[in-house]
Amino acid sequence: MGLFKSIFGGNAEPEDFRVGAVGISDQVEKALAYGDVDDRWNAIRAVGELGGPFIDPLVHALKDDFWIIRRGASDMLGRMGAPAVLPLVAILAEEDEAVRRETERALILIGDPSIEPLERALSDSNPHIRRGAIEILGLMRVPQAVPGIIRALSDEKPLVRQEAAIALRRYDEQSSVTPLIGVLRDDYGYVRMAAVETLCLLGTKSIEPLITALGEGTGEYQQRVSLALISIGYPAVDSLIGALGNENVDVRRHSANILGRIGDAKATAALIRCLDDKEKSVRGEATKALTDICDPAIPALVRAFHDGDQIVRNCAMEALWILGTRSTPPLLELLDDPNADVRRRTAILLGEIGDKNSLEALSRKLTDENPAVRREAFEGVEMIKQKCGISRPLPERTPPAEIDLGDPPAENDPPEEKNKKNLW
Structure with missing residues (x-):
């Protein structure tokens, strides 16, 4: 509060600040715009005591380059309550994530007075405001916001659809499962992955609808549904074993594949029975699944x-x-x-x-x-x-029979004997 004591004098009290608030607006804005970090920090702390007239300078301070200034502005706006809500909702239009983060924090600090304006913001023309409203309502776990967030899964902007899929994981709502499964058809991979992650976090509520979805749509869509069930893992095994007897061949085939990917030996007996399935594709997946186990x-x-x-x-x-x-x-x-x-x-x-x-x-x-x-x-x-x-072993070689060549001729042998022994 050194800035304001320099304006009103060293003995000034907070009541003097409030009385003279309007007169010092220019000095506050100047301090926030041109002062050093200490000046800006002191100005933020001071205007937090003065309230309403300084909401706009504080909102502007959310864009400051320094985190400590943004955080201080967020804290002070959070204390100001309802009067700060609409200016904060408007600044959700900012694309800078650092600005959005502190803005969202301020609205969460304000609490209940933020809820109704944020629900209205779900249909704002600006996609960044819609996205921010979804995120904040999800973080606040506002139950009445669930229908609006589910509708946002069909928003024209993929970032809004992604945020809606993420927000729904903070609720334990069965009503969100089928719309989230529909998002697995989305053109954007990051939107689909957000839906898969949420379906996994919803756990057992997602299993039966996902198994039903294995029998619908194209191969690519079925692969995404399979990924969700694989990610859920062991909690899905019993339901998948039951699905091996489903009348839909795609459900049986994909269920066998998923059981192999999960790798729970509990599925072995059921997969062995699938080796006798009337459909070759099911037998093939069951065979592969057993090798995966x-x-x-x-x-x-x-x-x-x-x-x-x-x-x-x-x-x-x-x-x-x-x-x-x-x-x-x-x-x-x-x-x-x-x-x-x-x-x-x-x-x-x-x-x-x-x-x-x-x-x-x-x-x-x-x-x-x-x-x-x-x-x-x-x-x-x-x-x-x-x-x-x-290599094959070679047959044993038999040594050749010895040939009696006789004795070598001696010096005193007669000529005819020498001729007999000339073999030497």
Whole structure:
């Protein structure tokens, strides 16, 4: 308050400041416009005591280059209450985020007197004012503002739609879920992502509407819905397992994919049942999902490979092949199964997997009582050797028979004996 004491004298009291407020308006504006940081700070603190006549200079101070001045102006405007609301709403038109941040803070400090003007601002012609009003009402969690914020999801400006999607995450409103799912069709990625994040934060309220949406729209839209359910994660698993029996093929197909992406072993049994789905696309997604679940799914896949009908066996076989050497130990046990067809199919699969640890067991099946098993075991052994770069051992070489060349000729041998021994 040093600025005003210099004007009124060293013994001036706050009442003197209020009485002379109008007369010093020019000096205040000059201090805020041209003074150094200390002068501006002292002017802001002083006019906060004087109230109404200095709202405009304080609003202008929200644009100051220095944060401490902006923050001081925000504090003082917050204390002034209702008279400051409309000027603050108007300054929401500023694009500078630093200015908007302190303006929003002042309106939140004012509280209830801000609510009605902010609700009216939801339909303002300026998109920056609409966006700011949505953000503040959301931060204040004003319940009666929810319908207006939901309507803003259809605003012509993407930044306003994004802000509406963000604001709705601060409410626990079932009524916002379906409109937010509709935003997943938005042309702008950052708007869609805001909707996805809000749907995830709404949690269980979003799950069933999102699953229903899996059966609607284009592939790209369905992928966005899937992303929301994947992000919700484990809380969605039980509902997704139930959706595997939905009459809509897209719902079943995407549900299988999502369960694989979440990776909860709880879904294994239901996904195994999907290997018998009448739709190939669903069987394919279920197969892939089981490989995504990985090790926990292997015992169930081996049982399906052993016991299932032809379609289920083939899907399980593909999944076990994708899982590769992880599947080898339980498959080796099937090589001794009493059923010759199981042994034959197992030999084929082990050959395709190509794990060299299968060689010994497959080699034993080269003498199997069933010719089809022997044939597939042989093919499997050859495939593994080729994949692992194992060459066939060369046959053992038999040393040549020794030839008796006789004794070398001696000096005293007769000529005919020397001729016999000329082999040397």
